[in-house]
Amino acid sequence: MTEELKEVGIDVGHRRVGRLMRENGITVERTRKFKATTDSDHTFNIAPNLLDRDFRATEPNQKWAGDISYIWTREGWLYLAVILDLHSRRVIGWAVSNRMKRDLAIRALKMAIAFRAPPKGCIHHTDRGSQYCSHDYQKILREHGFQVSMSGKGNCYDNAAVETFFKTIKAELIWRRPWVTRRQAEMAIFEYINGFYNPRRRHSALGWKSPVAFERKVA
Numbered sequence: 001m002t003e004e005l006k007e008v009g010i011d012v013g014h015r016r017v018g019r020l021m022r023e024n025g026i027t028v029e030r031t032r033k034f035k036a037t038t039d040s041d042h043t044f045n046i047a048p049n050l051l052d053r054d055f056r057a058t059e060p061n062q063k064w065a066g067d068i069s070y071i072w073t074r075e076g077w078l079y080l081a082v083i084l085d086l087h088s089r090r091v092i093g094w095a096v097s098n099r100m101k102r103d104l105a106i107r108a109l110k111m112a113i114a115f116r117a118p119p120k121g122c123i124h125h126t127d128r129g130s131q132y133c134s135h136d137y138q139k140i141l142r143e144h145g146f147q148v149s150m151s152g153k154g155n156c157y158d159n160a161a162v163e164t165f166f167k168t169i170k171a172e173l174i175w176r177r178p179w180v181t182r183r184q185a186e187m188a189i190f191e192y193i194n195g196f197y198n199p200r201r202r203h204s205a206l207g208w209k210s211p212v213a214f215e216r217k218v219a
Contacts, residue, residue, distance in 0.1 A: 044133030050149035051125040055161045057087035060215060061118040065125045067162040068100060073179040080189060081105045083112040084162055089203055090211035091193050092116055096186050105131040113144060120145025127151045127159055
């Protein structure tokens with residue numbers, strides 16, 4: 001909030017912003033109850049944790065991370081799969097579905113590959129869910145020369161960058177209104193990612209720049 005105000009020419013400090021928010025009843029949306037989306041009860045091979053909680057990357061397409069989350073609508077659950085480039089935290093691939101099947105994760109991966117055409121050796125990190133360990137998903141990773149990395153069993157901190165994205169989109173979009181249909185939620189997610197999160201949403205880890213602005217600066 002402070003950085004947004006400074007951008008439009010209002011010189012204000014964090015404490016004053018905090019006080020004004022309290023006086024006007026503006027509060028932070030907190031994390032809600034967790035719903036498990038990782039199915040690790042399978043017989044697929046598990047890759048080692050190459051990322052090892054090092055979410056830093058000096059340039060694009062060095063490290064990608066993916067995960068799946070969920071949105072409740074009056075029609076039922078809508079599942080969201082994303083791929084982030086850890087260099088800028090930019091969402092480079094995403095897909096939604098009413099079922100949490102392997103094709104959901106594959107569609108997000110294919111979007112990211114088509115958008116970025118990553119070089120061989122890029123680390124691709126996810127949890128050890130069946131969607132990511134499946135033969136079809138791993139085949140695509142091998143074909144494009146990814147180094148496969150997976151979190152430890154039941155350890156969300158091993159994929160904290162993507163978990164942070166999901167907390168952000170839920171606090172700033174999903175939890176702010178009821179969703180009547182899955183299509184309604186899907187369109188709102190599209191607008192949030194492409195119209196706000198990637199081009200405008202500031203990150204402290206990026207020097208208070210948006211993912212797109214950070215990539216431009218580095219380029």
